[in-house]
Amino acid sequence: MNKVLKAILPKGFKANGIFCGLKKSGKEDLALLYSEFPALGSARFTTNSIIAAPLVVSKMHLRSAKKFQAVVVNSGNANCFTGKLGIKDALSTTEFVAAQLGVPVKSVLVNSTGIIGKRLNIAKIKQGVPKLVSGLSASGIHRAVKAIMTTDTFAKEITLSLKIGGKLVNICGIAKGAGMIAPDMATMLCFIMTDAAINQKTLDRVLGGAVDKSFNCISVDGCMSTNDTVLILANGAAGNKLIISGDDLREFIKALETVCLELAKMVILDAEGATKFIQIDVVQAKNYLEAKKVALNIANSVLFKTAVFGENPNFGRVAAAVGATGLKINENQLKIKLGSLKGKQVKLQVGLSRGKSRCTVFTSDLSPEYIKINAEYN
């Protein structure tokens, strides 16, 4: 398996990113990912019951169509909490793109990231789409990555290549920002493109598994976004024998998990105000879910995160966070190992003496800078 921390589009994919007028900064704010061949699509969305308009439209398209050719994404506005007009705007966006590409409307998926509760400037998007489509190219992925960023300080991209039945298969993933990461900004987005040939059922299953072990194992502030999306398109252009089981499937799962985990870690590395990258390993749990619950509760403890920021090895706050899950555990069973807090990387291991399961979760510390950013400090 070959891995590079750079986006290289798999066979049959093109991309582009332009400035259409949504961001005040004048930076790229409209991205398009395009597959020349109709591709299978699978996605995991936020479980927040207030969901953004583009997710409503994308879910509708994912239910009613079997193949997809494009994903259009704007930054600068999350198009969330915008009512029926918001849904109309999201749908219009897919219509503009579909018309320009000459593909069915339902084959176009849509996403947004940025401020919540303000209406999208749909005229600017309409105006931008012809340029967006005409500029599509294999190298356009670099502009697309920029166009989905809000306050991210670096682009999050990765490409993996692996051999499946003698054929070269590529998986390219791009992602943006951790949780609700800046003044009024929302959303963690991840788009993965692969030329692998795979069936729908398997694709759904392996994406779910990879997301659970990666994006569902990170937390910046415990705040669930209304736009979170992980979307994969698989267009089969690699020409491999359909991935169904055995070594092929195992290899593909391993590669997809790597893509998701690496991108998830980049999201944490770029968490706003963060000075530390914290790995929390909960071991000796009765089962995986118990380990994950404990790990996430520590990761979301404001006091633990603040202690790490202060390089203050506070075991009591870890113990309190474990106990707050309601897990029946006494303090003699609890083994807490906290590595040095001096560097950028911090490791915490918590042993529960209850079984053999484990889970690893990644988080960042909580700094005054986080507050300043999110309070719209001057």
Next chain:
Amino acid sequence: MNKVLKAILPKGFKANGIFCGLKKSGKEDLALLYSEFPALGSARFTTNSIIAAPLVVSKMHLRSAKKFQAVVVNSGNANCFTGKLGIKDALSTTEFVAAQLGVPVKSVLVNSTGIIGKRLNIAKIKQGVPKLVSGLSASGIHRAVKAIMTTDTFAKEITLSLKIGGKLVNICGIAKGAGMIAPDMATMLCFIMTDAAINQKTLDRVLGGAVDKSFNCISVDGCMSTNDTVLILANGAAGNKLIISGDDLREFIKALETVCLELAKMVILDAEGATKFIQIDVVQAKNYLEAKKVALNIANSVLFKTAVFGENPNFGRVAAAVGATGLKINENQLKIKLGSLKGKQVKLQVGLSRGKSRCTVFTSDLSPEYIKINAEYN
């Protein structure tokens, strides 16, 4: 009903507070509340499964004895995560006090607040007890309030008087600090003394109800402490007819709820780093528990609290916090009214369009000062 924001001991109670050597500051760190008459006792403790040693001992005494005469409390050390030695120390503390007072060991309850994970200096406590007991007086409650404080900036005290069956009944409550409120410090403690005559079953029930509507409706940082305690002693010295039902019970409940709610609000007013006192009213819920879940989820949203600190009216963050509870609600049903953010007092009302139940929760904003305090900043 007469209310003063000052501690005035009910009939038959005495108190004292001294410096015994636990606090580096040299301020009062050992408190004693004493009832001349054996009193009924009832308590609500933290639901954290890691609980502090004095709570283990107090729970044991509450189970095995029927009447109580003293509560001894130290600040400067939480005696939590301290193993069997911690339990031995807590028990020794009750033994010293019992011997000096000439009362049964099981009639003495014990509590601690301060740093987690360090052994208590039991020698200092032993040395301090004779002075603590000999100085007991009706006016000593003011020293006792000081002795349970850690980084609280003001004493939290209240006294209510009411007539029950023609007799004057008094309820006096004192409390300390919000959640885990300072560097390595833990614990919200509340002690209530009343001279009311009431039976055990009724006392347990009314305390539970009052706590649910007050202390269980506040949050500073969503971090559950290992020492949280609300304890009431009722010694019957008022000579009223036993409170069992009817108007007497209703009046007593109302008074006890007022004591708990006022003290809970003071805890929020004194939350570390706080610049705002936020009242969150969730209305039109299907039931009380649903309203409370939504209100607490908003109160614990780091992003909402940060927005309030920044005086930034961010409705999207409120909507996201509501949706994150998993409540099946669409955005058209959700009515968010956020008052002015300019003053110290902020009011948020959230309507769910689902029913007629409501819940009010109190919280504070999240400021860089909170981080500084809890990171042990210099």
